[in-house]
Amino acid sequence: MDFTGAYSWVNIRFLLDGLLVTLEIAAISIILSFIIGAILGLVRYMKVPVLSFLAGAIVDIIRNLPLLLIIFFTYFALPQIGIRLSIFWSAVAAMTIFESAMLSEIIRGGLNSIPVGQMEAGRSTGLTYAQTIWYIIIPQALRAMVPPIVSQFVALVKDTSLATIITLPELTHNARIVYGQDTNFVIPMFIAMGFLYWVVCYTLSKLSKRLETSNA
Structure with missing residues (x-):
């Protein structure tokens, strides 16, 4: 192991560049998936004819697919039907699709928990x-939804590492x-990755x- 060489400024800056991409992917995906997930969750909760059934079917299908498969689909399959996305936006699209389905269930469950x-x-x-x-159900449901929603966001941050399979330059x-470039850097790099992921996830x-305390 060579901690001194592994933690040179060049390598640290390269890792931080990757962390920035990770945070950008996570931030955009969090915003988009929360909006889409909230819409899907509300549609299912309100039992809108036809739309509720379609939303439920889509959510059930996506929730039972591995995220890696969705990443492959957005990057390799979409171009086959004329939709070409960069590596960055392929990752964003995959994360958003997957997390929207997960969040919709959390939101629907939170709304259903209100008597x-x-x-x-x-x-x-x-x-x-x-x-x-809007004024009565949602404010009360938020108290139950905040912890699992944030937990899902934490999982999203960690799941960005799967995008390395399509050579996204993340952490x-x-x-x-x-x-x-140097096998002596393996353990130092894993320690550095673990620390950076921990900082982000612990902060969330x-x-x-x-x-949760402020909403109590």
């Missing part, structure tokens, strides 16, 4: 069905390049606890 009486109480005050969901990919978990 039916809350809906009836809201409607009795003169609120419409949509207003009752894991860059670390592999470094220790591929602490944020989750803070949000």
Whole structure:
């Protein structure tokens, strides 16, 4: 093992460049998947005719597929039907598709956890069905949804490492390049990767606890 050589500024900067790509992929995917997941979750909760069935079928299919298969699909299969995405956006698309399905179930479960009486109480005050969901159901459901949603975001950050299979220059990919040049760097690079992933995921978990406390 050669910690001194492995942790040269050139290598550290290369790892940080990879970490930046990881964070960019995660941030964009988190925003997009939360929006799409919220829409799918609400559609299923509100039992919209036809749309609810279609949303449920799509979610069930995606949730039972491995993320790696979806990454392969967005990068290798989509070009076959005329949709060409860069490596970066292929990874974003795959992460968004997969996480949207996961988040929709979390959101639907959170909404279903609110007693039916809350809906009836809201409607009795003169609120419409949509207003009752927005002003009464969702605020209460958020308390139950925040921890699993953040946990899913933490999993998303770690799952970005799968995109190394399509040579996305994220953290894991860059670390592999470094220790591929010198086998003495293998353990130092794994330690560095572990530390950087831990910092990001630990920060998200602490944020989750803070949000959970503020919503209590």
